[in-house]
């Protein structure tokens with residue numbers, strides 16, 4: 001049996017999916033990350049869960065790329081703070097005027113920082129200002145993380161992105177994270193969040209995801225296949241929901257000629273929140 005996939009290694013798989021169609025994802029650097037083992041994991045995952053997963057990940061990246069780019073163009077945000085950034089490459093495809101804070105587990109951050117620095121030196125990547133912070137969202141106390149971020153931001157406007165992460169976390173960690181977001185953001189700042197809805201749990205494709213995760217992912221104690229209802233986002237006291245999309249909508253918008261079987265899509269929901 002092949003070795004189990006560690007949670008942080010899921011970020012390589014996501015990169016492999018985004019590299020599947022660069023024109024659609026707009027991530028022209030995703031191909032730099034996956035090696036042969038990752039490509040095999042990505043094939044196994046798509047083969048056992050849903051063949052539409054590479055397409056779905058390209059759509060998700062395209063949506064956030066366009067949303068963030070539009071906000072930068074109208075000077076609404078100065079920093080992108082990517083929580084559970086994995087190996088996403090927004091810094092290099094978005095305007096060079098945007099500054100970046102990338103947060104993830106220490107092994108992802110150490111590996112990413114080293115690789116990115118080398119690729120910038122070799123001019124494989126353009127230069128960008130990126131601050132890296134190692135953090136574990138399962139930790140009970142976010143005081144140190146809050147201080148690190150607010151020290152960098154110094155009151156600057158921000159877009160917080162959390163994509164492909166909440167499924168791996170529990171409800172308490174999620175609530176504490178959204179409290180953290182509220183405490184570091186100013187009015188008119190943004191959050192982009194991605195999650196599955198509870199309704200998806202009844203579907204065959206979600207059951208396939210659970211089976212795959214059970215058999216192949218090296219889960220930690222806090223892992224609980226989290227899904228989140230729309231009401232969580234629409235009832236946040238300090239944020240207004242300004243946009244809500246899902247994979248099937250985005251497919252119609254960005255790839256109307258691609259044929260998909262909706263019942264085989266792990267339909268993810270994307271929410272844009274604006275601080276009141």
Ligand SMILES: C[S@@+](CC[C@H](N)C(=O)[O-])C[C@H]1O[C@@H](n2cnc3c(N)ncnc32)[C@H](O)[C@@H]1O
Nearest residue numbers: 008010011014084085086105136137138163164
């Ligand atoms: C599926 S990857 C998604 C990466 C990236 N957001 C993307 O869309 O390409 C999940 C990421 O969440 C991070 N992650 C999961 N649990 C975490 C935790 N408890 N603390 C910090 N990061 C975590 C993983 O290390 C990984 O980089």
